[in-house]
Amino acid sequence: MNRDVDDVLAEAGARWRADQPSPPEPDLDRMLRPRRPKRWVPVLAAASVAAIAVAVIQVLPHRDQAPSVAPGKEHPLLVRDGDKVQVEGQVVAAPSAPVYYCLPIATTLPLDVNQQTKPPACTPGQQIEVTGVDVNRLEDLTTVLGVKSGTARLVGTWNAGRIAVEQQSAPTPPAPGEPDKVPCPPPAGGWQPGDASTAITPALDAFVKARADQLQTPWIGWPEGSPNPKPGQPPNKPSVLVVGVAHGDVEAIRKALDPLVAANLCVTKVRVSQNEIAAQRAAVEKLPLDDLHITGIGVGVGDRPVIISLRILDQRAADVFRPIGLDNLTFQPLVRPAP
Structure with missing residues (x-):
């Protein structure tokens, strides 16, 4: 990663953390890498999930990667006896x-380097x-x-x-990770080369934090696929700063962001804001995590940004999650319906 970009992101992260109740350090090395399949931090008893800083651009599963639930229909990942x-x-x-x-x-469990073969x-x-x-x-x-x-x-x-x-x-070979698609068409003349992470400035940070009831955390998308720069070189493909708008006029937000973002910009409609994401996450954390065999909780972007890893989405689990909204959450069960 480019040294200057590291410095910018680290400074932005420090400013954000100063206003927050002791979140963990962000993984700066992950910011510019294209998304890979995630393994969430295990939830042991009532472990809490860190809030996502504006400075930490999370590129996690986006809106069209989770199956939706049509009104009156069962969740497509629901498993019953006999399935x-x-x-x-x-x-x-x-x-x-x-x-x-x-x-x-x-x-x-701690690793015992002196243990005998088991x-x-x-x-x-x-x-x-x-x-x-x-x-x-x-x-x-x-x-x-x-x-x-x-x-x-x-x-x-x-x-x-x-x-x-x-x-x-044999197990299915893991598919290569690809960056999330940018949910905006390219502007006239196409996306311009450049590193969109340089758009993370104190002004952008303040703008997003002041509108936590309207906006989602920004993230970086790669409209032309994964970058493959040479060591020490900037990304060799264009990147785009994406901002989701849950409430308010998308075009008005875009116009307000234009002078603040000196990079490719995509402003798009989403269902939930940062505040609503935090409320959904808090509701999940209050559930009996061990009883439901919940193994991890993550937060991403898009229309179902609270991501739950669990053993199986059976009828009992579905009934517990239903008050939060099955179509508001992304489930990643280990036991899944067979195609």
Whole structure:
């Protein structure tokens, strides 16, 4: 990352943090990188989620990446007993014990560098019993002290917290991350080359903070795809500063921002403001996180910016989230309906 840009972002972040109740340090290295699939910080009991600073340009899953819920319809990620589901990841088979799919949950247990070799095992309480697995067909199969472990993509029937496997294959290779699409058409003459992060100034910071009931946190988009600059060079593709407007006139906001943003600018309509996002997040944090097997909470941008990682969106979880609004949230369940 360009040194000057680091300095600008660090100074802007410091100003923002001075007004906030002890948020964690922002990950400055992530600001200009295109989005990659996220793994959210585990929620242990009532862990809180950090607020997003204007200076920390979060490029997280955008509005068209989460399935919406039509009025009167079930959520497309809802799973009931008897439904076909899919999971991917580690499978562990110990002698004289059920075979388990291990949920990919980060652990906070300290690492003992002096510990002796131990057989593979799921994180305690983070496993799902699976039947019908051909253990010898697992990818990257290993055996340690009699316990077999490998990876697979499993498709089967969900019933009472177990999966009766009917299809087994190698895990799907991770797709390369791509930046979110800029939700504005290019202006006349196209998007201009340049680094939109340089538009993060004290004036922009003040403008956005003063309108937290109207605007979302700005973020950086890459309309021509991921940049691939040479080391020490600025991005080699145009970037755009995007500001979402939940309440108020989009064109009036754009005109007010124009003299403040010396870079490509996109001002677009969104459903919820920073204040409304904070209220949704606070409502989620008050839920019984452990009972619902919620493993992480994140905040992004777009129409469903509160992002919840959880074991499964079953009927019980859906009923608990319903007062907040199922279509106001983005769910990332580990057990998902099979296509």
